[in-house]
Amino acid sequence: MGIMDGKKGIVFGIANERSYAWYITQSLIQQGAECAYTHLPGAKMERRVRNAVKELGNEDPWLMSCDASSDEDLDAVFTKLGEDWGKIDFVVHSIAFADRQFLEIGNFHTTTREAWTQALDISAYTLIAMSQRAAPLMTDGGSIISMSYYGGEKVIPGYNIMGIAKSALEHTTRYLAAELGEKNIRVNSISGGPLRTLAAMAVGGISEMFDHQANKAPLKRNITGEEVGNTAAFLLSDLSSGVTGEIVYVDAGFNIVGL
Template identity: 75%
Template sequence: MSSMQGKRGLVVGIANDRSYAWYITKQLLANGAQCAFTNLPGEKMERRVRSALDDLNVKDPWLMPLDASNDEDLDALFDKVKSDFGTIDFIVHSIAFADREYLQIGKFHKTTREAWTLALDISAYTLLAMAQRAVPLMTDGGSIICMSYYGGEKVVPGYNVMGIAKAALEHTTRYLAAELGEHNIRVNAISGGPLRTLAAMAVGGISEMFEHHEKRAPLRRNVEGEEVGDTAVYLLSDASRGVTGEVIHVDCGVHVIGV
């Protein structure tokens, strides 16, 4: 398969070899894409991302530090992408953050203004922040994807303020799709099932969530990272050239079950 042959883009969100972004990268590389990466600032973070990429046989990655809540970091990243590559074809936004103190069952109503603002800034606004900087670099059109979760549509106890952030992220996807379509830039989201990542482990009641998904999902199991990776390849490749503003559930079907 080589549906990403000749396409180059930026992957934001690898923390380690369990991250959704890592699985997306795995499938992108297998399909011929050329990827650039970011790490949270700091030597330890950089080492972890390099080691995760080494597992994918990426020996000398294009890597820049990025705290996506910092506009100067974002400007520096996109300036460097422009000077090194000129143009890009895709962006993978696979980041989220919320103070875990408020990701506990029964604690949503305790959320502070600060915790709310931080969660929505890092988990939702950053999609817009990256998209606006990507427009001048996507001169031949492009495809941008982000990662959501069902807790942005329905109440999932413990997901709390992150559910509010995912609702904002999914609607940001639609508004961006509406405006950027005139540049032939598509914007879509993947609503992934639960995966045992660092971010997931911060959510209260996560073990019950895994059990619930396994029992309730039409496919009677939880999703695998590569399955989300394959959908990412579809959304970032020309195979999905008529698709934008969409949220695709890759969750073994659990979202269709009412009770």
């Protein structure tokens, strides 16, 4: 018996076996869920996701190409999912992008209009784009989560434009939760601590973030992918049926510390 028994949904954001989305999927599968996946366009990207998902025991996954900045791609994914599964119960939004040229310590003020627009579009707007397509498929209600970071609330040198995108993502979470609640669709975000992933390695000063977190967090360590995965499974399950519009920290307590 798992807390996700009988539930089906889609996971956006597996790049490899180190992705937050991979750990989230691991917990979801362990708890009984059935997952569909997307990959960035291209045979190499497809192969990577296929291999990562195989590690989780899924040899023949529901898998489609999707650049989330394309409305056409998102339409195609949710239309096909509706045709194949009829209804879904959850969506995992675990994607973000910013031009790494603007993720260097000290160069936030050099951010271009183009870099800003692209980062906000892919990292925050896509939560709305996915939710508006998922909602009609969530006929028995549903749960949507995204991944945020403390750099959306406080200045973390090097996080730069991604911090602005996370602020937008977190408040988007609240507005979506307020509107979709009457359909019994819940929307929450996890503010996760730093984890060594492809996306994290693009952020200037990431090593300092790991060291600082391990020194200052109440638990005196960094968090694991499994810890985020398990919290995601809770938020996507009926165990959290009264929770919506929240930003849930999985950061070893780092966010409570002032000094």
